[in-house]
Amino acid sequence: MIGWSGRRKALALxxxxxPTILGITxxxxxxxxxxxxxxxxxxxxxxxxxDCSLFPTSIIDPLCWPAFRDRIPQGLGSPYRLxxxxxxxxxxxxxxxxxxTTLGAIAMIAACFVPLAAAAFFSGRFEKLASPxxxxxxxxxxxxxxxxxxxxxxxxxxxxxTLLSGGDFIVVVLRTFIFVIAxxxxxxxxxxxxxxxxxSPNLPGRTFFRIVLFIPWxxxxxxILMSLVWQFFFREQGTINQILxxxxxxxxxxxxxxxxxxxxxxxxxxxxxxxFFMVTILGALQSVPGDVxxxxxxxxxxxxxxxxxxxxxxxxxxxLPATVLTSISAFQMFGTVxxxxxxxxxxxxxxxxxxxxxxxxAFKQIFQSQNYGQATAFAVILFIFLFSLTLYSLRLxxxxxxxxxx
Amino acid sequence: xxxxxxxxxxxxxxxxxxxxxxxAFYPLWFALLASGRIGDRLYTLSLPGMFLPVExxxxxxxxxxxxxxxxxxxxxxxxxxxxxxxxxxxxTTSAAYAFSRxxxxxxxSLLILLLAVQTFPGVLSLVxxxxxxxxxxxxxxxxxxxxxxxxxxxxxxTWNMKGYFDTIPIDLEEAAQIDGCGPLQxxxxxxxxxxxxxxxxxxxxxxxAGWGDFIFASVLVPAPxxxxxxxxxLFSLASSNSTPWGYFAAGGLLxxxxxxxxxxVLQRYIEGGLxxxxxxx
Numbered sequence: 001m002i003g004w005s006g007r008r009k010a011l012a013l014x015x016x017x018x019p020t021i022l023g024i025t026x027x028x029x030x031x032x033x034x035x036x037x038x039x040x041x042x043x044x045x046x047x048x049x050x051d052c053s054l055f056p057t058s059i060i061d062p063l064c065w066p067a068f069r070d071r072i073p074q075g076l077g078s079p080y081r082l083x084x085x086x087x088x089x090x091x092x093x094x095x096x097x098x099x100x101t102t103l104g105a106i107a108m109i110a111a112c113f114v115p116l117a118a119a120a121f122f123s124g125r126f127e128k129l130a131s132p133x134x135x136x137x138x139x140x141x142x143x144x145x146x147x148x149x150x151x152x153x154x155x156x157x158x159x160x161x162t163l164l165s166g167g168d169f170i171v172v173v174l175r176t177f178i179f180v181i182a183x184x185x186x187x188x189x190x191x192x193x194x195x196x197x198x199x200s201p202n203l204p205g206r207t208f209f210r211i212v213l214f215i216p217w218x219x220x221x222x223x224i225l226m227s228l229v230w231q232f233f234f235r236e237q238g239t240i241n242q243i244l245x246x247x248x249x250x251x252x253x254x255x256x257x258x259x260x261x262x263x264x265x266x267x268x269x270x271x272x273x274x275x276f277f278m279v280t281i282l283g284a285l286q287s288v289p290g291d292v293x294x295x296x297x298x299x300x301x302x303x304x305x306x307x308x309x310x311x312x313x314x315x316x317x318x319x320l321p322a323t324v325l326t327s328i329s330a331f332q333m334f335g336t337v338x339x340x341x342x343x344x345x346x347x348x349x350x351x352x353x354x355x356x357x358x359x360x361x362a363f364k365q366i367f368q369s370q371n372y373g374q375a376t377a378f379a380v381i382l383f384i385f386l387f388s389l390t391l392y393s394l395r396l397x398x399x400x401x402x403x404x405x406x
Numbered sequence: 407x408x409x410x411x412x413x414x415x416x417x418x419x420x421x422x423x424x425x426x427x428x429x430a431f432y433p434l435w436f437a438l439l440a441s442g443r444i445g446d447r448l449y450t451l452s453l454p455g456m457f458l459p460v461e462x463x464x465x466x467x468x469x470x471x472x473x474x475x476x477x478x479x480x481x482x483x484x485x486x487x488x489x490x491x492x493x494x495x496x497x498t499t500s501a502a503y504a505f506s507r508x509x510x511x512x513x514x515s516l517l518i519l520l521l522a523v524q525t526f527p528g529v530l531s532l533v534x535x536x537x538x539x540x541x542x543x544x545x546x547x548x549x550x551x552x553x554x555x556x557x558x559x560x561x562x563x564t565w566n567m568k569g570y571f572d573t574i575p576i577d578l579e580e581a582a583q584i585d586g587c588g589p590l591q592x593x594x595x596x597x598x599x600x601x602x603x604x605x606x607x608x609x610x611x612x613x614x615a616g617w618g619d620f621i622f623a624s625v626l627v628p629a630p631x632x633x634x635x636x637x638x639x640l641f642s643l644a645s646s647n648s649t650p651w652g653y654f655a656a657g658g659l660l661x662x663x664x665x666x667x668x669x670x671v672l673q674r675y676i677e678g679g680l681x682x683x684x685x686x687x
Contacts, residue, residue: 004589016504019497020560026538027557028523031531062537194426197419210673211666212427215434218665221618221637222658229433242453271429283603283676287573317572321565325524332527359527379530386525394518
């Protein structure tokens with residue numbers, strides 16, 4: 001397209017991107033830098049203060065800046081120093097992740113996903129070469145069956161329990177993953193379904209439903225209160241059990257059961273998050289030109305074909321970033337789970353609870369045990385891990401590309 | 407989508423809508439019942455009391471509005487949230503425009519850098535942000551909070567908005583440029599009106615970031631009472647030995663109301679159909 005060039009372009013870029021870059025540098029990059037630095041030190045509740053005569057500390061720790069220098073509390077134990085050995089916190093956090101047994105267990109679990117990965121690779125690439133052409137649903141179904149057979153053959157449940165005994169880090173990250181895999185598709189599908197229905201023209205009561213269905217998002221400003229309301233529904237004397245009792249079905253203590261506590265957290269977080277998808281998808285649907293559907297109708301395309309071949313590809317650039325970003329924030333979910341279960345129920349003493357997701361774990365490390373060094377090391381590992389995952393998903397989905405780019 | 411819906415598909419649609427509405431609304435209804443319950447309890451053990459207002463009093467609402475500084479807190483929050491909305495709309499739109507319409511060296515890496523900083527756990531940057539705001543002299547002031555909220559919703563909104571701009575056919579702007587518009591003019595006159603749904607969502611995100619936050623607001627503006635935002639203010643009513651659930655529920659519903667009103671205003675812009683037939687060929 002036509003646009004600016006030369007100095008005018010540089011000036012335009014400066015004005016358009018300057019505020020964003022400044023904001024990100026101050027409020028995101030600097031905190032990350034500081035946390036990374038702290039992760040290499042032995043800072044904890046006995047050594048909370050910096051030693052400003054040392055070189056990197058004097059620049060990076062805000063307590064050493066001229067504005068705060070006189071405010072450092074004196075006589076509170078010795079100052080923190082770089083950890084000996086330097087990667088000590090990281091070794092502690094990772095536990096025995098890098099032992100042959102744990103890595104072996106990971107490899108075994110990963111092997112079960114190979115057929116699915118292969119299906120992803122082959123679908124669209126070679127299926128048209130086979131004669132007669134293989135429909136991609138068959139390919140995926142075959143891959144799924146093969147994966148399940150491999151899971152049985154390799155005894156994945158044994159590998160899984162080996163993995164769980166490999167230290168807090170693995171347990172916590174794995175649980176969080178399962179949470180994200182359950183929660184994001186749940187709220188996406190619910191949001192998509194509702195958006196598609198609400199987008200149909202001449203639907204009486206459309207505005208009413210839009211507002212009622214938006215309520216959970218509005219209520220997220222009271223996440224703590226609403227989480228406690230939800231918690232009550234699943235208590236032993238709560239709504240669910242009372243309704244069940246009215247039908248003569250014995251209830252149970254949902255939140256004391258590791259599996260059900262997990263399910264409850266997924267349900268509640270889906271409640272909080274589906275309106276975002278609904279509203280975003282509803283917005284994105286407005287950019288789809290109506291004449292495309294007229295043409296598809298003339299060609300006799302079914303409802304499902306129209307959805308998967310027209311609607312989804314056209315709104316993809318708008319909803320993919322939303323999905324990736326929601327996955328990231330689901331990974332870092334904290335408030336809801338803290339209000340409902342506080343990370344519990346705990347199955348074994350000294351192990352993280354059934355709903356102790358990564359940020360809950362980090363939060364406990366910082367604010368209950370005040371292990372700053374270890375908690376920041378945990379955060380940095382998580383950061384590297386999540387970031388590589390995001391990069392990989394970007395490669396897979398080509399997220400930076402627009403709908404009409406070629 | 408254009409076809410006339412059959413009776414079966416219509417009833418399926420309404421079935422889903424009604425089930426989802428019950429799921430969406432019941433927890434709030436429960437909080438509404440608690441706000442009128444006598445005796446400061448969030449919970450009731452009677453089954454009808456969980457669904458119907460068997461006991462009702464306006465005492466909690468009266469106390470929240472006239473005895474507690476709720477109105478001051480609401481005013482503070484309104485100030486912070488609306489400035490956050492405006493600031494994030496301006497910053498986000500300009501950045502998203504640059505990312506979507508300009509091609510420059512480092513565009514992809516900058517986009518990915520934005521995503522990268524978002525993957526760092528936010529709880530951990532809180533202490534650093536507080537220190538930084540103190541150094542800037544903004545600690546304990548509403549302006550500091552506005553800055554923190556704007557940046558916290560920046561990445562999400564920029565990506566979202568850029569994604570939406572990408573779905574708008576660029577041909578429209580090109581046509582305007584051939585007719586003599588400058589790049590900025592064609593963007594402001596053509597693409598921006600078409601992106602109204604995305605603008606509405608960004609405004610909503612900005613408003614909710616400023617309105618509903620608890621952690622940043624309670625750490626960055628801890629005192630005095632007259633400066634507090636509404637959510638930390640509400641929760642500060644609890645003392646170590648009693649939790650006034652009736653106040654919480656009543657105050658909570660008064661807090662949710664403005665959010666729903668903002669959505670009511672904005673949801674008109676999430677309608678559209680402006681591009682329908684906009685590009686032929």
